[in-house]
Amino acid sequence: MRMLVVSDNHGWDSILTDLKRRYEENVDVMIHCGDSELLADNPAVEGYTIVRGNCDSEDQYPNDVLESVEDCRVFVTHGHRYNVKMTLMNLSYKAKENSADFVFFGHSHTAGVEKQDGIIYLNPGSISLPRGRSEKTYAIVEVDKLQITVRFFDEKHVEVEDMKATFSR
Numbered sequence: 001m002r003m004l005v006v007s008d009n010h011g012w013d014s015i016l017t018d019l020k021r022r023y024e025e026n027v028d029v030m031i032h033c034g035d036s037e038l039l040a041d042n043p044a045v046e047g048y049t050i051v052r053g054n055c056d057s058e059d060q061y062p063n064d065v066l067e068s069v070e071d072c073r074v075f076v077t078h079g080h081r082y083n084v085k086m087t088l089m090n091l092s093y094k095a096k097e098n099s100a101d102f103v104f105f106g107h108s109h110t111a112g113v114e115k116q117d118g119i120i121y122l123n124p125g126s127i128s129l130p131r132g133r134s135e136k137t138y139a140i141v142e143v144d145k146l147q148i149t150v151r152f153f154d155e156k157h158v159e160v161e162d163m164k165a166t167f168s169r
Contacts, residue, residue: 003102
């Protein structure tokens with residue numbers, strides 16, 4: 001299984017179109033973690049599972065989504081409602097409450113991935129306004145029977161190799 005995860009494009013619709021063109025036939029799901037700043041009828045967001053961020057005015061986006069992708073439970077949120085800039089504790093309670101295998105979130109614009117209590121927490125960073133690193137990033141998550149591999153890519157689709165992470169399943 002493969003999942004594309006992107007967040008915080010802040011109005012830059014052509015990057016979402018580019019990602020869709022590149023990946024929609026090669027991933028099982030395309031996930032957007034909020035702050036698209038695009039309306040729900042914008043063609044750039046079509047095909048994405050998308051949540052509402054603190055900068056989104058579109059009320060058609062849900063705050064959170066729990067989605068099953070193959071045999072995995074994926075919880076998606078922007079993160080501002082869970083105070084993710086300070087701690088992952090609130091988000092971890094919600095993840096456990098929903099029996100999530102993966103938690104995808106944005107808001108901080110800081111790319112990173114970690115595994116806690118068997119749950120993968122992934123922030124793909126911001127595809128437009130990164131913090132902590134210079135690269136504008138998104139992530140591809142690959143899941144097989146034995147392992148989970150997370151790769152980060154910049155807006156030109158070049159892998160940020162030092163960010164790659166692999167976890168046992």
